[in-house]
Amino acid sequence: MEGRQAGKESKPSSVSVDLQGDSSLQVEISDAVSERDKVKFTVQTKSCLPHFTQLEFSVVRQHEEFIWLHDAYVENEEYAGLIIPPAPPRPDFEASREKLQKLGEGDSSITREEFAKMKQELEAEYLAIFKKTVAMHEVFLQRLAAHPTLRRDHNFFVFLEYGQDLSVRGKNRKELLGGYLRNIVKSADEALITRMSGLKEVDDFFEHERTFLLEYHTRIRDACLRADRVMYSHKCLADDYIPISAALNSLGVQEVNQLKMSFLKLAEFFERLRKLEGRVASDEDLKLSDMLRYYMRDSQAAKDLLYRRLRALADYENANKALDKARTRNREVRTAESHQQRCCQRFERLSDSAKQELMDFKSRRVISFRKNLIELAELELKHAKASTLLLWNTLLTLKGEP
């Protein structure tokens, strides 16, 4: 929802969902609360669709319920020809919490001020992670709401409206393991399929898409990881300014000569620089890292679609072979024919919708990259200019003093 920011504290979102002017179903996460080790999202829906009993209503959902919804879509044959929006990642405050705890256990050598600043930094970090997880969950729902087919899913309605807890427990170990195994089997299967004799990709478009997506996905995953590291280094750098500023402050306080002003001015400078650097780091995170991460997941979803289509193609091929065999033996031809018919139709249906979906994926990707890269450049410029100004002012003061 593009215009969502108005009236609400702007949530960081590198991925925005274009509703194409359709306001018959609007979904957003209006509130979120972080408890011990779970987050409770308040999902608010505004809709004039006849299906719902009210025009506006809210429910509280937890992360597992989102996953349940996602899996329901994936397992639904009807949506086999669609890119299922990637599930939001699990809220993870572990790292942040650990850092806060470590700070609390404390280092007696840091001053009270330093401690306060570091605590402030960590709290800001915690808050940022929190906002991000809200945004990810929201985008997931909004994409579903924007998709003409997916939005009509029964489970989706239940998710949005059903007041009670969906009683979806997190996957237990067996299920998790099952999930992993399924993935392995899937990729092995896919490899097998493509080498099966007779299974030739009939469509150039898909052949191209397949090659493209395989490579793209790997590379974007790489880029995302490395962008994360850059952001992390930047953050460390910004944090380094805290003790530097504090030490300069102490020096300034002790000094009795002309250096006093210089030290104090410098301490202030590094404090401001820290804030600027911190902003650079978080903007890089949002505009670059997050975007790359989202499209990494989305490209995986696209790959999954291709796989399903290939599977359908294999089934179709097999059905053809079975039909031929049945004809030669002249047994159960009718069954074989109808089976082959079904497989053919399924395959063609999948191919058609997949084509559309993949083209949408491309345009979505381009729009999103464009928006974020522009915003990234503009923000970097803004921060660089602010830093320069800060530096000039500090230099002026320092040079001006006796």
Next chain:
Amino acid sequence: MAAEREPPPLGDAKPTDFEELEDGEDLFTSTVSTLESSPSSPEPASLPAEDVSTNSNGPKPAEVVLDDDREDLFAEATEEVSLDSPEREPILSSEPSPAVTPVTPTTLIAPRIESKSMSAPVIFDRSREEIEEEANGDVFDIEIGVSDPEKVGDGMNAYMAYRVTTKTSLSMFSKSEFSVKRRFSDFLGLHSKLASKYLHVGYIVPPAPEKSIVGMTKVKVGKEDSSSTEFVEKRRAALERYLQRTVKHPTLLQDPDLRQFLESSELPRAVNTQALSGAGILRMVNKAADAVNKMTIKMNESDAWFEEKQQQFENLDQQLRKLHASVEALVCHRKELSANTAAFAKSAAMLGNSEDHTALSRALSQLAEVEEKIDQLHQEQAFADFYMFSELLSDYIRLIAAVKEIEEWEAKVQQGERDFEQISKTIRKEVGRFEKERVKDFKTVIIKYLESLVQTQQQLIKYWEAFLPEAKAIA
């Protein structure tokens, strides 16, 4: 006066293996033996005070003898030291400090760095007015550079030789421009001589650069990697700063050993190159004191001053150490940032290659280029962080350690009141000079550092401004 010393030549005469063997493995041999063999040097006190009238640092020729029982160090009061030119013209030393390339250009990104001159903050611009206001008449015109680290010899006996270039118009030197080759142990030898002569009289003798077993081992092993190149460069820069600080000291500048160090082509191999630190002298003093009846130190008002100063320096030392540690962390993280940015640039380029939307593909490649340039920026900034900020701090920490030693020593001085007063006066003046230097030094460096940061930001602006239209062009 030549303004810029050119950076070390790229590539030529660069040793392939860096090996330097330093003589004198142990830093701290027994001070007694050092005592015996230390060169007899004239006492600073025997400087003809009249000639130094403009320079109030020279003490009156009191025979400063630590102890009647020890004659070696301070026996001979020769007239070796004399000022050739008592008058020192106020000279406008307006040349900027020698340009120091922070990295020996062999293995690292050389050409880029040369454009960014990072200078050691010693010789600053002075206006005529400033010079007139100079209370001490601390005007001198001498410029020292240390360059061209070169491996001499082979195998285990190899060492690094550095070229020490002096440019001066002071007439006490025979030429106006000259250079000699010195090795690290020569510097240590110089320091030990100066320390033995001046420390106990209350002068702050700049400490010599530290020996580094770790660093040298790597270099000895012949590893020609960036860390040994860095080590050599670090050492070269430290030696340069050390000499510059030493010649800045008006009294030390007069010293014949210093002159010999700078001028003579052949220097007698310093036999005992253990850095005769203030700690060494202190031990010496203590030993001697035991043999003699202790004399009570007269309490007078100057003690309060000393105590206050001691406390002040103690605090300063502590804070500087903290600051130094933090700056080292900064340097480390900036290097990491640089490496991570480079890695990201590569993967962005790969992604751009994969992307089948043309305009987006191009934009991504542009992004990769921008990031690569930014990575270089970060690297350079890291050098600035280090060479300007961090090294300055560590120099000061060591200087303060030297100051503290003097003061400790002062507290144990065993002499007549007259001598005590004399030394205390000297110390006061030294501390005063030190404070002044510190102020100027620090400010100069900080300003240069901030200017380097400005440069970085301006480059960043350029890069992103060039990138923005590319991003907008994605159709």
